[in-house]
Amino acid sequence: MTPFAARRARPVEAMEPGAVAVLATAPGTVRNGDADYPYRHDSYFYYLSGFTEPESVLVLVAAQGSTPARSILFCRPKDVEREIWDGFRHGPEAARTAFGFDEAWPVSELDAQMACLLANAPALYYAIAQNAALDAQVAGWLKAVRAQSRSGVTAPGRSHHLLALLDEMRLVKDESEQALMARAAAISGGAHARAMRAARPGMFEYELEAELLHEFRRHGAQAPAYTPIVASGANACILHYSANNTQTRDGDLVLIDAGCEFDSYAADITRTFPVNGRFSEPQKRLYELVLRAQEAALAAIVPGRPYSDVHDAAVNVLVEGMLEHGLLDRAKYGSVDNVLAERAHTRFYMHGTGHWLGLDVHDTGSYRDLAREGKPSRPLVPGMALTVEPGIYVRPGPDVPEQFWHIGIRIEDDVIVGDAGARVLSDAAPKTVPDIEAAMKGA
Numbered sequence: 001m002t003p004f005a006a007r008r009a010r011p012v013e014a015m016e017p018g019a020v021a022v023l024a025t026a027p028g029t030v031r032n033g034d035a036d037y038p039y040r041h042d043s044y045f046y047y048l049s050g051f052t053e054p055e056s057v058l059v060l061v062a063a064q065g066s067t068p069a070r071s072i073l074f075c076r077p078k079d080v081e082r083e084i085w086d087g088f089r090h091g092p093e094a095a096r097t098a099f100g101f102d103e104a105w106p107v108s109e110l111d112a113q114m115a116c117l118l119a120n121a122p123a124l125y126y127a128i129a130q131n132a133a134l135d136a137q138v139a140g141w142l143k144a145v146r147a148q149s150r151s152g153v154t155a156p157g158r159s160h161h162l163l164a165l166l167d168e169m170r171l172v173k174d175e176s177e178q179a180l181m182a183r184a185a186a187i188s189g190g191a192h193a194r195a196m197r198a199a200r201p202g203m204f205e206y207e208l209e210a211e212l213l214h215e216f217r218r219h220g221a222q223a224p225a226y227t228p229i230v231a232s233g234a235n236a237c238i239l240h241y242s243a244n245n246t247q248t249r250d251g252d253l254v255l256i257d258a259g260c261e262f263d264s265y266a267a268d269i270t271r272t273f274p275v276n277g278r279f280s281e282p283q284k285r286l287y288e289l290v291l292r293a294q295e296a297a298l299a300a301i302v303p304g305r306p307y308s309d310v311h312d313a314a315v316n317v318l319v320e321g322m323l324e325h326g327l328l329d330r331a332k333y334g335s336v337d338n339v340l341a342e343r344a345h346t347r348f349y350m351h352g353t354g355h356w357l358g359l360d361v362h363d364t365g366s367y368r369d370l371a372r373e374g375k376p377s378r379p380l381v382p383g384m385a386l387t388v389e390p391g392i393y394v395r396p397g398p399d400v401p402e403q404f405w406h407i408g409i410r411i412e413d414d415v416i417v418g419d420a421g422a423r424v425l426s427d428a429a430p431k432t433v434p435d436i437e438a439a440m441k442g443a
Contacts, residue, residue, distance in 0.1 A: 003176045004050040005100045008060060008071050011048075011125075011165045018064035020117050021125035021162050023048065024134055025056045038223065043359035044127070044166050046264055049073065050099050053089055055107050059117060060125075073104040074113070111137070115144040119153045125162040163364075170358060171365030172383035177265065177358065178416055181385060182425050184221065184262035185269065185414045189428025191215035192256060192271045195230075196430060196439050199275045201250035205230040209244050212258050221260035225267060225361045228258035232275060236408025237393040239351060248275045253283055255408055259361065266361040268387050269426045270412035277440035279433055282403040286392055287433060289321035290409045293390040297353050301380060301388070301415060301422035307367055308377035311353040314390040319345045326401050327394065348394055354387040357414055384417040 015021060026042040041052045049058050056075045063069040078091025092104035105113055118124065118141055126138060145155040173181065191212045198211045209230045216224060231241040232248040236255035248254060252275045259267030272287065274280070279287060297314040319336045322328040327348055333339045356363035363385070369378040389412030394404045414425040430439045 002050070002100050003174060004048060005071075007169065008048050008058075009069070010169055011162070012060050012062050012069045012071075014165055015060070015062040015125060015160075016123045016158075017062055018067075018121055019062045019123040019125060019160075020121045020156070021060040021062075022114070022134075022138070023058045023060075023127065023162060024131070025051075025054060027133075028054050040223075041264075043264070043364075044163060044170075047166065047170060047359060051075070051090075051095060052264075053095075057107060057110055059114070061117060061121075070102045071100075072113075072117075073099065073101045074107040074110045075104065077106045077108070111140065111144075114141040118142065118145045118156055119148065121156045123158040123160060124156040125160045125165070127163050128159060128161045130163070167364040167366070170363065171356065172381060173358060173385050173416070174383070178383070178385070180263050180265040181267070181358070181414065181416070184225070184260055184265050184267035185425035186428050187216060187219040187221050187262060188259040188267035188269050189426045190219065191258065191260070192269055192429035193439060195256055196271070196273050196436060197442070199248070199254060199273065199277070199440065201248055201252070201276050203275070204247050205232055205235075205244040205254075208254065208256065209258075212256070216260040221262045223261050225259045225261040229256065229270075230258070231255045231408065234406040234408075236272065236410075237395055237406065238408075239393070250276050251280065252276075253407060253409065255410055257410065257412065259414075264359055266357060266359070266363075267414055267426065268357055268361050268412065269414060269429055270389055270391075270410045271429050271431065271436075272409045272411065273430075273436045273440065277437060279437070283407060283409075284433055285325060286321075286394070286404060286407055287409050287411075289318065289325070290390050290392055290411050291432065292321070293317040294388055294411050294413070297388045297390060298413075298415070298422045298424070301386075301417055303382055303417060303419065304379050306377035306379055307386075310386075310388065314353040314388075315340070315345065315349070318349050318390060318392060322348060322392075325404070327404065329399070348392050349390070350393070351389075351391070353390050354412075357385045357387050380417045382417050382419050386415055386417070387412055388415055388422075389413075 025045040029037045031037045059072040061070040076089050096104035142155050194215045195208045195211045209228050227242045230244045232254045233252040235241045254275050255272045257270040259269050293314040296317045297310045300309040300313040319339045323330045356365050368375040391410030393408045396405045416423040430436045
């Protein structure tokens, strides 16, 4: 059984007997005129199907009594003439064989087949209110089934949000997913190392971005997993900076947040380095503070510990460093606890220390245990994938030591929760001060 067939079996087992689930892939999107954006399939659809062609729909029918469960693909028909223009397409029969579906039909048959599949089904599972076109299509299917009521046919009496089932499945990665994520992280780590080696004062940020993109494609990644951030100097204090058009200056730090997508799985890595190859003393002090915070966060990644411990461990180290370096007034706040109580640290560290990672760069799954009273932070379990990304961002202010002005630092790695702790996937990118300076000097 392929990983995709095994995954399809899991939501079917959780569905009501005889219920039907429908999951469509992403539509194509026009960029401008008659040019489209590069097509990227829907992550949920791919997770269950492995199929990457547009205009496709997956239908799952749960077993009932002696009737076995079924998986059905609707896709574009085989069309040799269209392949001349747009490239290969499987067609239903080849797709059924290649991807292990029980049945496959041309997508033009979807409406007629759904009217049959939903007849007397007790419930329908789909992505409720996620896509207006699909909502309208579902309404049409239900209307067609209800039109048969005089013949004793009933329409599904219940609708369930399918994605809620899949979110929990996607949160824990199987071995095949972990291997793809490790490859994405290795390619991305190498791209960060390449950018460090290429960096010189006077380069434009987009020149460093080009080094990243070259390395991604050279090693088989299909695309960036998100728009790269290449932020030099004061730009590094803008969390979602993406213009990447500033010329770097001698003495600047450069913050690069970038990762590739490899076979649909994302990497997400951040490194911060001096464009001239040498950290100044103030830069080094804050960089090593952030690195200590990340080390504390990584040490908190242990099965059974709550996810929130990762953030809390990083914040405690960062706040102590803010007090030590005079970013926060120790005479005013006195202790780390007082800083946290007043949230004074958010002036310099205003985001969380990580997020889930997988098919999406901000992957699915709740950060809280929704089944428990009070919805506490959920415990970590082996196979979860997350980023660990503490940072510090210092904007000028009359009460801020001038030596730290315009310093923005973030250090981010991709991690799998292992049986004994964190397994870091992204260590191909130099991270310590000596390693970064040695890599840049070696260039």
